[in-house]
Every structure is written in structure tokens, then in C-alpha cells.
Amino acid sequence: MIDHPFLGNAPKQLFIGGQWRDAASGETFDCINPSDASVLVKVARGGAADIDAAVAVARTAFDSAWRDWKPLDRQSLLLAVLARIEARFDDLARLETLDMGAPIARTSTFRRWIRQTFQYYAAQALSTRGDVMSNSVPGDFMSYSLKVPLGVVGAIIPWNGPLITQLWSICPVLATGCTLVLKPAEEAPLSALMMAEILQEAGVPDGVVNVVPGPGATAGAALAAHTGIDKITFTGSTATGRKIIEASASNIKRVSVELGGKSPDIVFDDVDLEAAARGAAMACFNNTGQICYAGTRLFVQRGIYDRFVEAVAEVGRSLRVGHSLDPDTQVGPLASRAQLDKVESYFDVARADGARIVSGGERLQGALGTGFFVTPTVIANAHNDMRIAREEIFGPVVTAIPFDDESEVVKLANDTVYGLGGGVWSRDVGRVHRVARDLRCGMTWANCYGVTDPGVTFTGAKQSGYGNKGGPWHLDEYLLNKTVWLNLA
Numbered sequence: 476m477i478d479h480p481f482l483g484n485a486p487k488q489l490f491i492g493g494q495w496r497d498a499a500s501g502e503t504f505d506c507i508n509p510s511d512a513s514v515l516v517k518v519a520r521g522g523a524a525d526i527d528a529a530v531a532v533a534r535t536a537f538d539s540a541w542r543d544w545k546p547l548d549r550q551s552l553l554l555a556v557l558a559r560i561e562a563r564f565d566d567l568a569r570l571e572t573l574d575m576g577a578p579i580a581r582t583s584t585f586r587r588w589i590r591q592t593f594q595y596y597a598a599q600a601l602s603t604r605g606d607v608m609s610n611s612v613p614g615d616f617m618s619y620s621l622k623v624p625l626g627v628v629g630a631i632i633p634w635n636g637p638l639i640t641q642l643w644s645i646c647p648v649l650a651t652g653c654t655l656v657l658k659p660a661e662e663a664p665l666s667a668l669m670m671a672e673i674l675q676e677a678g679v680p681d682g683v684v685n686v687v688p689g690p691g692a693t694a695g696a697a698l699a700a701h702t703g704i705d706k707i708t709f710t711g712s713t714a715t716g717r718k719i720i721e722a723s724a725s726n727i728k729r730v731s732v733e734l735g736g737k738s739p740d741i742v743f744d745d746v747d748l749e750a751a752a753r754g755a756a757m758a759c760f761n762n763t764g765q766i767c768y769a770g771t772r773l774f775v776q777r778g779i780y781d782r783f784v785e786a787v788a789e790v791g792r793s794l795r796v797g798h799s800l801d802p803d804t805q806v807g808p809l810a811s812r813a814q815l816d817k818v819e820s821y822f823d824v825a826r827a828d829g830a831r832i833v834s835g836g837e838r839l840q841g842a843l844g845t846g847f848f849v850t851p852t853v854i855a856n857a858h859n860d861m862r863i864a865r866e867e868i869f870g871p872v873v874t875a876i877p878f879d880d881e882s883e884v885v886k887l888a889n890d891t892v893y894g895l896g897g898g899v900w901s902r903d904v905g906r907v908h909r910v911a912r913d914l915r916c917g918m919t920w921a922n923c924y925g926v927t928d929p930g931v932t933f934t935g936a937k938q939s940g941y942g943n944k945g946g947p948w949h950l951d952e953y954l955l956n957k958t959v960w961l962n963l964a
């Protein structure tokens with residue numbers, strides 16, 4: 476049994492209206508530690524009835540005095556939540572590590588990210604504003620826009636980074652006066668449940684944030700289709716995102732979806748080879764490849780292809796794969812057995828399609844054999860039409876594809892249904908700007924990869940979704956931009 480203050484023998488319950496309760500069905504599910512497949516704790520399995528209950532209390536909370544809290548009070552609340560998180564941060568990071576397998580060295584770095592996120596939204600809470608719009612109607616009329624909180628928000632988040640992704644809805648909700656029903660993934664619900672406890676300790680009013688773990692097909696589908704919510708925000712796969720968009724039609728609720736990717740990372744032959752190889756490797760191997768914007772299609776200019784591929788493979792070989800709680804671990808397990816099976820199946824797909832596995836490509840055996848570990852994998856002899864270059868694998872698997880010139884590689888890079896991230900490595904400033912402009916994706920990184928900040932928009936294009944997270948426009952998605960006409964005569 477793992478010793479953690481949030482875990483115990485009793486099943487973890489749903490958090491609805493400031494109270495902990497069992498699922499209406501009485502059912503629970505096992506929460507698994509991906510490092511050794513042991514059961515961490517049982518968790519109440521929320522279903523449609525629990526979603527109904529949570530939406531009802533979220534509506535009541537929205538219609539309460541909460542909606543009229545002053546901006547300064549919202550700011551103070553966000554900072555109070557931050558203080559509580561900081562006081563319990565080590566436990567929170569450890570819980571996330573146990574639950575979804577990200578190495579403790581990685582989750583420990585979230586301290587800075589979380590602080591910046593709350594500080595940013597605390598500032599944003601003071602800065603919402605409408606505009607006076609000029610009009611030309613006869614008479615004497617004034618017209619202006621007024622930003623009011625949108626209402627009850629549903630958030631469905633994935634298992635690959637729940638501690639981070641939950642903040643993308645919790646912070647804007649607290650900053651604007653909306654209320655929230657949060658459904659974490661079954662694979663990793665624990666940090667959201669502990670966050671519920673923290674929010675309550677910090678003084679977030681009951682019913683403002685409700686957390687209902689449960690299966691996507693039941694709890695998630697019920698939330699997406701619910702006519703009692705005004706907005707749904709979803710982070711996850713493109714296939715499920717499509718269902719969310721369809722379900723949102725029930726009451727024309729607002730939707731934002733951040734979905735899958737197969738992001739290109741383009742390396743020209745004028746780079747500092749060692750630095751770029753390290754960057755390109757970590758663009759894919761970070762978080763065991765379970766990042767939506769991971770740079771999984773590595774395009775390398777032909778003159779340096781063999782050397783560069785070998786350098787990336789060498790970085791992969793040098794990374795320490797291990798138990799997520801081991802402080803020296805750089806690559807943890809995949810988050811679930813299903814994900815392990817999926818990633819392993821792509822090793823066979825790669826071989827069958829004639830690609831060459833340069834490094835990795837296997838499940839870890841021995842002491843770590845009970846966990847869901849694969850080795851960082853580099854695949855060469857690949858082209859952009861192969862399944863390994865078209866389908867999102869969501870594991871530490873990078874597919875290296877050679878190219879000859881800039882216009883060719885931009886076409887290849889854009890030849891995908893996805894459009895989340897993109898990377899370009901070159902010392903030629905003009906080329907960097909041209910490629911950054913011409914890649915059809917929401918975010919491009921030049922001579923770096925995967926840099927994010929709460930103050931900078933995170934967004935996608937094509938089938939990677941739409942909506943802004945972070946940055947100056949995020950709060951607009953939680954506000955109704957009302958028009959008011961006033962007859963001054």
C-alpha cells in the first residue's frame with residue numbers, strides 16, 4: 476500500500492456541491508499505478524445521474540451571489556487557492572506521478588507553472604472590460620458591450636496531464652464567475668479530486684467547482700449532451716472531440732476542443748546538430764510521448780539525415796526509463812495498459828510497413844516488467860504516407876523522414892489532418908519566419924520545442940481543434956459579450 480495522505484483504504488468519492496458522495500449507482504473503479512499495475516485506490520464511478528446532480532448544484536451556485544463577486548475578490552480567491560496548492564504541492568505532484576506515471580522530476584517542475592498560471596489569471600480577473608461602440612441610428616442612442624460570466628461550464632480532460640489541463644478550466648471559471656463540472660479521465664482522476672479538497676480549503680464556495688470522475692461513454696457523454704450547461708471545454712482525442720461537438724448541438728452550447736496531433740519538427744542542415752538533436756528528441760520523448768503537440772514527425776534535411784537520426788537515437792538511449800517515483804527517472808511508464816498495447820502495436824506496424832527501428836521499439840522487461848514501460852523509439856526509413864507518420868501513437872515514438880528543400884518539407888509537414896504544433900530548426904532567420912508562417916498549425920516553435928506559458932495562447936488548427944487556452948483571449952470564452960442599447964433622449 477502506498478503511503479500518501481490523500482490516499483487511504485476508503486474509496487475516493489465524487490465532489491458535488493461541496494460534499495463528498497458515492498456514485499448514485501454505488502459503483503467504483505480501480506485507479507491503477509502504471510509503474511507497477513498495482514491498485515492505488517478505488518474511485519466512485521460517476522454516471523449520468525451524478526452529472527445531473529452536479530450540473531444542478533453548479534447552476535444554483537451560478538445563480539447565487541458568486542456571480543456578482545467583485546474582480547478584486549476573485550483575484551484574492553485565486554491567490555488563496557495558489558497558497559493552498561503551494562502548501563500541499565509536494566503531495567499533489569506525488570499523487571499525479573503515482574496516478575498517471577509522469578516522473579516525479581517532471582511533476583515537481585509544475586510548481587512554477589502552477590504559480591504562474593494562478594498569478595496570470597489573478598491579474599486577468601481584474602482586466603475584463605467591455606467597449607462603447609459608436610452607432611449611427613437616428614436619435615440619441617448609446618451602445619456598449621458588457622462582459623458577463625457565461626454560466627455553467629463542463630470540462631472533460633484527458634489522462635496525460637490532468638494537473639495542468641484542469642487548471643485551464645478552473646482558473647478561468649474562478650476569474651470570471653462561471654461554475655464548473657469537471658470530469659477527469661478514469662485513468663487519472665486523483666489530482667482533480669485532491670484539487671477539489673484544496674479549492675474548498677481555500678474558500679471556493681460550494682457548488683462552484685464540482686468533480687465527477689467516470690467513464691467517457693457515460694459520464695462524459697452525459698456532460699457533453701447536457702442541456703443545463705452553457706459551454707463544454709474538451710481536451711482529448713480527435714475521435715472523441717468529434718462526438719463532443721455533435722453532442723453540443725443539444726442546446727447549442729459553446730464548445731472549445733483541444734485535440735490530437737501529429738506535429739512536424741523540421742530540421743535544416745545548418746543547425747547545431749547536437750543541440751537540435753537533443754531538442755528534437757525531447758520534443759517527442761517528454762512525458763513518455765503522451766503530449767498532444769509532441770513533435771512526432773521529424774523531418775531532417777537529407778545531407779545530415781543519417782547523422783541526425785543517430786544523434787536523436789543516442790539521446791533516446793541515454794534517457795533513464797524507470798519507476799515514476801524514482802527521482803532519477805527521465806521517462807516514466809505509459810499511463811495505462813491500453814496505451815501500452817497501442818504503442819507496442821505500432822512497433823509491428825512500423826516493421827510491417829518497411830520502416831527501420833533504429834533504437835527502442837520494445838517493452839521493458841525485468842524488474843519493471845509489471846509496469847507499462849516502453850523504451851524511447853526512433854524510426855527511420857520512413858515516409859509521410861506510412862501509418863506511423865499519419866496516426867497519433869501517443870508514446871515515445873519519433874518517425875524520421877528525409878527531405879531535400881524548404882518548399883517540399885512545408886508541403887509534407889502540412890500533409891496531415893492535424894494542426895497543433897510544429898517545430899523548425901535553422902540558423903537562417905528568414906527561413907525560420909517563412910516556415911513558421913506557412914505551417915498550418917496553431918503553434919510553431921523555432922529552435923526550441925514545446926515552450927508554453929499561461930500568458931501565451933495555446934491553440935490548434937484543422938482537426939487539432941479550436942479555442943484559446945491561456946493568453947489574452949482565454950477569458951473571453953467564459954464571458955458573454957452582451958450588447959446594451961440605451962436611449963438617451
Ligand code: ADP
Nearest residue numbers: 632633659660690691692695696711712715718
Ligand atoms: P483516450 O481515447 O486516449 O482515452 P479520449 O479523448 O477518449 O482519449 O479521452 C479524453 C477524455 O474524454 C476522458 O476524460 C474520457 O473519459 C472522455 N471521453 C471519452 N469518450 C467520451 C464521450 N463519448 N463523450 C464524452 N467524453 C468522453
